[in-house]
Amino acid sequence: MRYNPFNPQFSPRSDYFIGRIGELHQFEQYLLQTIHGSPMNMSITGNRGMGKTSLLAKMEEIAKNKKCLVFRMSNYESLVKDISELTNYLILGLKNEFYADSSVQKRIMQLGEWATTLKPVVSYGEASLSFEEKKLAAQTILRNNFLAFWKKVQAEYPAIVILIDEAESLERIEGALSFLREVFQRLSHESKYALVLSGKLSFPKRMSESFSPLSRFFPASSLAAFSQEETFSYIEKALKSVNVSADNAVKKKIFEKSEGHPYVLVKICNIIFNELADAEDTLTLKHFEKSRIRVMVDLEKDFFNPMFHPVSPKAKRIALQLLKIGKRKFTFTQAVKTTNMKGRDVAPYIHELVRKGCLNKLERATYEFFHNLFIDFLKKRAAEV
Numbered sequence: 001m002r003y004n005p006f007n008p009q010f011s012p013r014s015d016y017f018i019g020r021i022g023e024l025h026q027f028e029q030y031l032l033q034t035i036h037g038s039p040m041n042m043s044i045t046g047n048r049g050m051g052k053t054s055l056l057a058k059m060e061e062i063a064k065n066k067k068c069l070v071f072r073m074s075n076y077e078s079l080v081k082d083i084s085e086l087t088n089y090l091i092l093g094l095k096n097e098f099y100a101d102s103s104v105q106k107r108i109m110q111l112g113e114w115a116t117t118l119k120p121v122v123s124y125g126e127a128s129l130s131f132e133e134k135k136l137a138a139q140t141i142l143r144n145n146f147l148a149f150w151k152k153v154q155a156e157y158p159a160i161v162i163l164i165d166e167a168e169s170l171e172r173i174e175g176a177l178s179f180l181r182e183v184f185q186r187l188s189h190e191s192k193y194a195l196v197l198s199g200k201l202s203f204p205k206r207m208s209e210s211f212s213p214l215s216r217f218f219p220a221s222s223l224a225a226f227s228q229e230e231t232f233s234y235i236e237k238a239l240k241s242v243n244v245s246a247d248n249a250v251k252k253k254i255f256e257k258s259e260g261h262p263y264v265l266v267k268i269c270n271i272i273f274n275e276l277a278d279a280e281d282t283l284t285l286k287h288f289e290k291s292r293i294r295v296m297v298d299l300e301k302d303f304f305n306p307m308f309h310p311v312s313p314k315a316k317r318i319a320l321q322l323l324k325i326g327k328r329k330f331t332f333t334q335a336v337k338t339t340n341m342k343g344r345d346v347a348p349y350i351h352e353l354v355r356k357g358c359l360n361k362l363e364r365a366t367y368e369f370f371h372n373l374f375i376d377f378l379k380k381r382a383a384e385v
């Protein structure tokens with residue numbers, strides 16, 4: 001047995017990280033702005049497995065190298081259901097991050113007052129307050145806490161970076177994103193906080209909102225699949241660390257099958273690598289062929305099923321019907337024809353399929369299945385029913 005350098009469960013090791021040059025350049029630029037007292041924020045959007053979490057992990061590393069205090073939020077969905085919980089979570093989370101920072105640990109003893117610097121919201125949840133009043137109260141609490149916190153730590157950190165992963169769960173909380181915008185906009189005059197949202201966000205896509213305050217405050221970049229060059233470089237880098245090489249034909253095949261989709265790519269590579277016998281040190285088409293069935297089984301289990309399962313029964317049926325168009329890319333008119341439904345009846349289900357990542361919306365009224373391997377998965381299901 002040998003160590004498999006392709007791990008689909010975690011963000012890549014720093015030396016295996018590839019691409020995202022534009023997004024990282026923008027992040028570094030915004031960080032520099034923030035450090036110089038003119039904070040800027042951004043957002044990252046992309047479907048499942050496109051590399052959002054990996055990119056945030058890279059940003060965290062960059063910001064920490066610049067000595068910033070970084071709070072990366074993830075897996076908070078069940079803990080944050082409204083704006084007051086978000087406020088608490090941010091305040092306590094930042095405080096924990098600060099305590100965990102080893103450069104600070106030594107001095108904590110002398111600084112008992114730190115414990116009282118950040119005060120979570122405890123007592124404004126009274127039923128007598130309206131939604132707007134609660135939101136205003138939370139804004140004040142968060143702003144005052146973060147401002148006081150910044151004043152305390154500004155000698156030690158050039159800036160504070162807050163990275164919020166899975167931010168689509170905040171988008172579902174009424175008013176949460178505009179709440180953040182309002183708080184950090186006011187803070188930007190007196191402190192150095194930079195905020196990055198990452199997730200399957202929908203605000204940047206809504207046409208009517210492309211010039212909205214949210215889009216201006218959190219300008220969005222949408223993550224694309226890796227190019228062939230990036231895919232090759234990823235495979236080569238990872239394999240080099242275990243003294244294995246891959247011939248060109250298999251690299252091409254991997255790119256073709258994965259379409260450069262980061263999760264699919266890593267998954268395929270992981271399985272092909274397992275086909276390598278101990279004595280072998282070159283990946284070839286032979287290994288690719290051997291891995292085929294396993295790749296499909298695993299992608300189904302870990303990716304396609306978890307994505308398709310939450311889709312409503314009706315939208316599922318429509319997805320299967322859309323296969324009959326016989327093409328990955330199709331127009332709304334074609335969808336109406338194949339499903340034999342009225343446009344206004346089919347539209348909500350198509351939107352659901354887009355929202356849940358099964359379809360991509362291309363230009364106006366044109367859609368595509370998000371991946372060819374997903375089409376294979378659907379075909380199999382269609383044959384089963």
Ligand SMILES: Nc1ncnc2c1ncn2[C@@H]1O[C@H](COP(=O)(O)OP(=O)(O)O)[C@@H](O)[C@H]1O
Nearest residue numbers: 008010012017018049050051052053054262263
């Ligand atoms: N820039 C990258 N370089 C190398 N591998 C990556 C990169 N981005 C993503 N990956 C790989 O793809 C997988 C899925 O990425 P992830 O960041 O979890 O996607 P998301 O958060 O968008 O669902 C990760 O486990 C990682 O192995």
Ligand SMILES: [Mg+2]
Nearest residue numbers: 052053054165
């Ligand atoms: Mg993620």
